[in-house]
Amino acid sequence: MAEPIEWADFEKVLICAGTVLKAEEFPEARKPAWKLWVDFGPFGIKKTSAQIKALYGADELVGRQVVGVINFPPKQVGPFVSEFLLTGFPTEEGVVLTAIERPVPNGARLA
Numbered sequence: 582m583a584e585p586i587e588w589a590d591f592e593k594v595l596i597c598a599g600t601v602l603k604a605e606e607f608p609e610a611r612k613p614a615w616k617l618w619v620d621f622g623p624f625g626i627k628k629t630s631a632q633i634k635a636l637y638g639a640d641e642l643v644g645r646q647v648v649g650v651i652n653f654p655p656k657q658v659g660p661f662v663s664e665f666l667l668t669g670f671p672t673e674e675g676v677v678l679t680a681i682e683r684p685v686p687n688g689a690r691l692a
Contacts, residue, residue, distance in 0.1 A: 595652035596668070596691035597621050598681055604639035609659040615639065616661060617647075622688025624651055627664040635675025648679040648691065 599619040607614040613634040620626050629649070633642075650666040657663075669676040 597651050598646050598685045598689045599649055599687050601642045601645050604642040620687050621651055622686055624688050629663045629665050629667050630658040630661055631667045633676045646681045
Protein backbone atom coordinates (compact mmCIF):
# COMPACT_ATOMS: atom_id res chain seq x y z
CA MET A 582 0.00 0.00 0.00
CA ALA A 583 1.22 3.51 -0.79
CA GLU A 584 2.08 5.87 2.01
CA PRO A 585 -0.42 8.68 2.67
CA ILE A 586 0.43 12.08 1.22
CA GLU A 587 -0.46 15.56 2.33
CA TRP A 588 -2.85 17.77 0.36
CA ALA A 589 0.10 20.03 -0.44
CA ASP A 590 1.79 17.09 -2.19
CA PHE A 591 -1.26 16.52 -4.41
CA GLU A 592 -1.44 20.24 -5.24
CA LYS A 593 2.08 20.06 -6.71
CA VAL A 594 0.96 17.64 -9.44
CA LEU A 595 -0.54 19.50 -12.40
CA ILE A 596 -3.05 17.01 -13.85
CA CYS A 597 -4.93 18.67 -16.70
CA ALA A 598 -7.29 17.99 -19.58
CA GLY A 599 -6.19 18.56 -23.14
CA THR A 600 -7.29 17.77 -26.68
CA VAL A 601 -5.17 15.63 -29.01
CA LEU A 602 -4.28 17.69 -32.09
CA LYS A 603 -2.01 15.24 -33.89
CA ALA A 604 -0.93 11.59 -33.63
CA GLU A 605 2.06 10.28 -35.59
CA GLU A 606 3.85 6.96 -35.87
CA PHE A 607 6.94 6.57 -33.68
CA PRO A 608 8.94 3.86 -35.48
CA GLU A 609 12.08 4.50 -33.40
CA ALA A 610 10.32 3.55 -30.14
CA ARG A 611 11.32 0.23 -28.54
CA LYS A 612 7.65 -0.65 -27.90
CA PRO A 613 4.80 0.36 -30.26
CA ALA A 614 3.95 4.00 -29.51
CA TRP A 615 2.36 7.15 -30.90
CA LYS A 616 3.82 10.64 -30.84
CA LEU A 617 1.00 12.91 -29.65
CA TRP A 618 0.59 16.69 -29.63
CA VAL A 619 -2.01 17.87 -27.12
CA ASP A 620 -3.52 21.34 -26.59
CA PHE A 621 -3.58 22.16 -22.88
CA GLY A 622 -5.15 25.59 -23.36
CA PRO A 623 -3.32 28.21 -21.27
CA PHE A 624 -0.43 25.76 -20.72
CA GLY A 625 0.21 25.46 -24.45
CA ILE A 626 0.66 22.56 -26.82
CA LYS A 627 2.74 19.74 -25.37
CA LYS A 628 3.97 16.52 -26.92
CA THR A 629 4.45 13.01 -25.57
CA SER A 630 5.31 9.48 -26.57
CA ALA A 631 2.50 7.11 -25.61
CA GLN A 632 2.54 3.30 -25.67
CA ILE A 633 -1.17 3.02 -26.39
CA LYS A 634 -1.17 1.58 -29.92
CA ALA A 635 -2.61 -1.77 -28.77
CA LEU A 636 -5.98 -0.15 -28.07
CA TYR A 637 -6.02 3.19 -29.93
CA GLY A 638 -5.54 4.17 -33.56
CA ALA A 639 -4.44 7.66 -34.63
CA ASP A 640 -7.92 8.39 -35.99
CA GLU A 641 -9.46 7.59 -32.56
CA LEU A 642 -7.05 9.89 -30.76
CA VAL A 643 -7.22 13.12 -32.78
CA GLY A 644 -9.93 15.33 -31.28
CA ARG A 645 -10.18 13.25 -28.10
CA GLN A 646 -9.75 14.83 -24.69
CA VAL A 647 -7.09 13.19 -22.55
CA VAL A 648 -5.65 13.66 -19.06
CA GLY A 649 -1.97 14.44 -18.58
CA VAL A 650 0.53 15.32 -15.87
CA ILE A 651 2.10 18.42 -17.38
CA ASN A 652 4.67 19.54 -14.81
CA PHE A 653 7.20 16.70 -15.02
CA PRO A 654 10.53 17.72 -16.55
CA PRO A 655 10.93 16.86 -20.25
CA LYS A 656 12.15 13.30 -20.90
CA GLN A 657 14.21 12.16 -23.88
CA VAL A 658 12.61 9.11 -25.53
CA GLY A 659 14.96 8.11 -28.32
CA PRO A 660 15.01 11.01 -30.81
CA PHE A 661 11.85 12.54 -29.30
CA VAL A 662 11.36 14.77 -26.23
CA SER A 663 8.29 13.90 -24.17
CA GLU A 664 6.85 16.93 -22.32
CA PHE A 665 4.03 15.36 -20.30
CA LEU A 666 2.77 12.03 -18.97
CA LEU A 667 -0.42 10.73 -20.55
CA THR A 668 -2.48 8.96 -17.88
CA GLY A 669 -4.14 5.59 -18.19
CA PHE A 670 -4.62 2.19 -16.62
CA PRO A 671 -2.51 -0.81 -17.69
CA THR A 672 -4.48 -3.95 -18.58
CA GLU A 673 -3.51 -7.24 -20.20
CA GLU A 674 -4.79 -5.87 -23.53
CA GLY A 675 -2.94 -2.55 -23.28
CA VAL A 676 -3.21 0.84 -21.59
CA VAL A 677 -6.76 2.21 -21.25
CA LEU A 678 -6.72 6.00 -21.33
CA THR A 679 -8.13 7.99 -18.44
CA ALA A 680 -11.53 9.15 -19.71
CA ILE A 681 -13.21 12.53 -19.41
CA GLU A 682 -16.94 11.97 -19.07
CA ARG A 683 -17.97 15.18 -20.83
CA PRO A 684 -16.04 18.04 -22.49
CA VAL A 685 -14.09 20.42 -20.26
CA PRO A 686 -11.91 23.39 -21.21
CA ASN A 687 -8.39 22.52 -22.33
CA GLY A 688 -6.08 23.13 -19.38
CA ALA A 689 -8.80 22.40 -16.79
CA ARG A 690 -7.08 21.02 -13.71
CA LEU A 691 -8.11 17.84 -11.92
CA ALA A 692 -9.59 18.76 -8.56
